[in-house]
Amino acid sequence: MHAVYPGSFDPFTNGHLDVVRRAARLFDQVTVAVLYNPDKLKSFMFSVGERMRIIRESLRDMPNVEVDTFEGLLADYMRQSGARIIVKGLRAVSDYEYELQMAHLNRQLNPAVETLFILAATRWSFISSSMIKEIARHGGDVSKFVPEPTLRALNAHFGRGEGVE
Numbered sequence: 001m002h003a004v005y006p007g008s009f010d011p012f013t014n015g016h017l018d019v020v021r022r023a024a025r026l027f028d029q030v031t032v033a034v035l036y037n038p039d040k041l042k043s044f045m046f047s048v049g050e051r052m053r054i055i056r057e058s059l060r061d062m063p064n065v066e067v068d069t070f071e072g073l074l075a076d077y078m079r080q081s082g083a084r085i086i087v088k089g090l091r092a093v094s095d096y097e098y099e100l101q102m103a104h105l106n107r108q109l110n111p112a113v114e115t116l117f118i119l120a121a122t123r124w125s126f127i128s129s130s131m132i133k134e135i136a137r138h139g140g141d142v143s144k145f146v147p148e149p150t151l152r153a154l155n156a157h158f159g160r161g162e163g164v165e
């Protein structure tokens with residue numbers, strides 16, 4: 001079975017990576033689908049191309065995972081891709097209301113699709129892309145929370161050199 005894991009992934013964290021690993025064990029094929037939102041280009045730190053490159057590098061050891069991008073409604077992308085499962089990561093109760101609303105709306109828009117929630121490992125349950133960006137912006141160490149390709153991209157973005165120390 002083919003599952004799609006959609007998101008903004010700005011940037012890709014260890015929490016995202018953990019959800020992909022778990023999904024890749026459950027499904028034959030997993031597509032990580034990065035949202036391209038032309039109305040919000042300025043609010044993203046990384047372009048869709050950069051985010052896709054970071055994710056591809058982070059998932060190099062997972063042969064049944066591919067990275068794609070989509071624009072517009074996820075329900076339409078699901079129709080085009082032929083996948084029937086949307087995978088979403090859930091952290092705390094605070095994620096639930098928003099995710100519940102999206103899952104029900106996606107069901108209305110495309111009744112052929114099921115949304116499945118995967119819990120990331122407990123140690124990642126408190127991280128989010130926005131917190132990672134905030135810590136990195138102020139020079140804090142995020143190396144525990146993100147894969148190496150994300151760390152390199154953050155260092156490059158903030159002019160701290162390409163390498164990982």
Ligand code: PNS
Pocket residue numbers: 006007008009035072073074075101102105106
């Ligand atoms: O990582 P995020 O920002 O929580 O991901 C949200 C995402 C990309 C899954 C969601 O915003 C989305 O599916 N956007 C596409 C537009 C759409 O289908 N909206 C939902 C209508 S119910």
